[in-house]
Amino acid sequence: MKRFTLSAAEGRGLVISALLFAAAALVPLIADGYPLQIGISIVMYTALATSWLLFSGPTNYIALSTAAFFGIGMYTAAGGIDLVPYPVLIAAAGIAGAALAAVVGLATLRVSGVYFVIFSLGLAELVRQVMTWLQHVLGTMSGLYVTIERSEPMYYWQLLLLAAVIFLVGWRIGRSRLGFALRIIGNDELVAVHCGINTARAKVVLFIISSTFASIAGALVAPRWGYVEPVVAFSPFVSFQVVIMALLGGTHRLWGPLLGVIPFVLVWELIAVYFPNQTTLLLGVCFLLIVYVIPNGLIGLVEDAMNRRRKHAAGPAAALPIDISANASAQPAVTADKK
Amino acid sequence: MLSPAITEALTAAAVTKRFGGLVAVDNMSFKLAEREVLGLIGPNGSGKTTMMNLISGALKPTSGEISVYGEAVTGRGASNVARKGIARTFQLVRMLPTMTALENVAAGGVFGHARRWGKELDDYAHALLERVGLPNAASAPISALTYIDQKRVELARALASDPKILLLDEWLAGLNLTELKIGITLIERLRSEGCTIIIVEHVMHAIRSLCDRCIVMNSGAKIAEGTPAEVLADHGVIRAYLGDENA
Numbered sequence: 183m184k185r186f187t188l189s190a191a192e193g194r195g196l197v198i199s200a201l202l203f204a205a206a207a208l209v210p211l212i213a214d215g216y217p218l219q220i221g222i223s224i225v226m227y228t229a230l231a232t233s234w235l236l237f238s239g240p241t242n243y244i245a246l247s248t249a250a251f252f253g254i255g256m257y258t259a260a261g262g263i264d265l266v267p268y269p270v271l272i273a274a275a276g277i278a279g280a281a282l283a284a285v286v287g288l289a290t291l292r293v294s295g296v297y298f299v300i301f302s303l304g305l306a307e308l309v310r311q312v313m314t315w316l317q318h319v320l321g322t323m324s325g326l327y328v329t330i331e332r333s334e335p336m337y338y339w340q341l342l343l344l345a346a347v348i349f350l351v352g353w354r355i356g357r358s359r360l361g362f363a364l365r366i367i368g369n370d371e372l373v374a375v376h377c378g379i380n381t382a383r384a385k386v387v388l389f390i391i392s393s394t395f396a397s398i399a400g401a402l403v404a405p406r407w408g409y410v411e412p413v414v415a416f417s418p419f420v421s422f423q424v425v426i427m428a429l430l431g432g433t434h435r436l437w438g439p440l441l442g443v444i445p446f447v448l449v450w451e452l453i454a455v456y457f458p459n460q461t462t463l464l465l466g467v468c469f470l471l472i473v474y475v476i477p478n479g480l481i482g483l484v485e486d487a488m489n490r491r492r493k494h495a496a497g498p499a500a501a502l503p504i505d506i507s508a509n510a511s512a513q514p515a516v517t518a519d520k521k
Numbered sequence: 522m523l524s525p526a527i528t529e530a531l532t533a534a535a536v537t538k539r540f541g542g543l544v545a546v547d548n549m550s551f552k553l554a555e556r557e558v559l560g561l562i563g564p565n566g567s568g569k570t571t572m573m574n575l576i577s578g579a580l581k582p583t584s585g586e587i588s589v590y591g592e593a594v595t596g597r598g599a600s601n602v603a604r605k606g607i608a609r610t611f612q613l614v615r616m617l618p619t620m621t622a623l624e625n626v627a628a629g630g631v632f633g634h635a636r637r638w639g640k641e642l643d644d645y646a647h648a649l650l651e652r653v654g655l656p657n658a659a660s661a662p663i664s665a666l667t668y669i670d671q672k673r674v675e676l677a678r679a680l681a682s683d684p685k686i687l688l689l690d691e692w693l694a695g696l697n698l699t700e701l702k703i704g705i706t707l708i709e710r711l712r713s714e715g716c717t718i719i720i721v722e723h724v725m726h727a728i729r730s731l732c733d734r735c736i737v738m739n740s741g742a743k744i745a746e747g748t749p750a751e752v753l754a755d756h757g758v759i760r761a762y763l764g765d766e767n768a
Contacts, residue, residue, distance in 0.1 A: 373615050
């Protein structure tokens with residue numbers, strides 16, 4: 183099993199992924215109304231959770247800052263909608279997100295562990311307060327209208343395309359020196375620096391990439407929401423949901439979050455219908471359950487089962503496609519597949 | 522020992538490291554020639570590991586200069602020092618637990634002095650695993666390896682960068698007698714291949730058989746320097762290890 187060259191299994195995985203995305207693109211042709219709304223939720227959170235994973239997966243830095251970048255993207259779209267064409271705004275949202283991530287990253291990625299978690303959570307709140315203050319200074323409105331006509335299938339396709347780009351970038355990073363550097367950093371930062379890795383730069387670069395995608399996602403959904411205000415755009419709910427979905431799916435594979443997003447969005451729809459006043463409480467319960475019961479996520483369960491079956495079959499182990507993390511993960515059930 | 526014809530690999534000039542009021546390394550000056558194996562010995566707490574951390578860039582000296590092949594590396598940070606060609610192992614073995622043995626080795630050969638990638642890196646990492654005696658461990662997870670095997674992997678990781686200078690910080694510590702023999706043979710081979718090495722070690726017979734020259738530290742300062750036989754017979758050194766009545 184070679185790790186640093188493109189294997190046949192990886193090539194196969196790439197083809198399968200492309201086919202899955204093509205199949206997903208057909209959904210708006212057969213679904214509309216409520217099912218399509220759920221489809222849009224799923225692709226949006228897939229984009230957000232996978233972009234979150236790009237940085238937090240390999241480094242183990244739990245970032246609760248998704249809402250900050252998502253909101254910045256929304257506000258970029260909302261603020262410029264009457265001035266410049268929408269596609270320009272999407273690019274501008276990405277640039278704004280990247281710029282904020284660069285400043286924040288340079289200032290904070292030297293702190294690690296719980297300090298980083300708290301800071302990233304505080305960041306969304308800080309940006310929200312700044313936006314509220316700015317709106318107060320500039321005008322009297324508490325929000326902005328985003329007046330542009332887009333059909334529901336268009337939102338779906340745009341977000342699906344974004345998700346596809348994120349997957350492709352994530353896959354490419356996973357095979358690059360940068361991706362390898364981040365996995366080493368996630369394992370042991372002291373070893374990483376002694377291997378010659380400029381750890382601060384590697385982390386900032388990936389934080390920027392991850393945040394840029396979250397901002398673009400914000401710009402893509404802003405017109406759908408129609409009216410953007412700080413409380414909604416920078417809601418910490420978004421940050422927490424993204425983390426929970428990614429953890430539910432599993433953070434050691436690029437497609438892990440996808441496995442978490444689909445069931446979570448469906449269950450969340452039910453919760454929103456039947457327990458509209460207890461959503462925060464239930465979000466907390468979900469978080470606890472996931473962390474205690476399935477620490478390696480659904481993908482961990484799937485891989486454990488596959489490993490057990492493989493042990494029975496005693497055949498040579500095939501490398502799984504599209505991984506940004508270790509083949510031999512920390513799970514005790516993974517056995518040595520010696521040549 | 523050092524004639525002008527020999528290339529100086531490393532120079533430490535009046536290096537001092539203070540932690541608050543404690544002087545961990547006190548005005549240390551020494552030179553290391555290319556292809557030389559230098560032993561850094563002394564009682565526990567004498568500042569050997571701190572000296573290693575200063576050389577590898579993990580710590581910044583309070584004063585003094587360290588240079589590698591004539592180029593100052595003082596205070597440049599560990600990643601920059603690694604890129605200059607200094608590789609190290611750690612006193613307590615440090616593995617990358619979620620990666621395979623092969624990836625652990627490869628980690629050393631991508632970002633530092635050597636910058637391999639792709640098939641070249643893959644082949645080189647395989648060759649290094651074979652060289653340290655683990656030809657079949659490539660895809661083994663780290664948790665499946667014994668302590669000596671983890672130490673071998675760590676050594677292979679250090680070698681993956683084609684280091685100009687290798688720092689072995691108590692690499693033989695914690696091994697049983699059989700493992701110790703394997704370990705010494707391994708370092709002897711590196712030595713015969715012409716590696717430039719600094720060894721911090723407590724295993725005295727390893728020091729005797731491996732080192733061209735020794736520096737003895739006590740309370741952060743150099744108290745003796747010479748061949749292993751010379752320094753181990755030195756009264757000051759015996760006093761530092763065993764106390765006055767044995768000297």
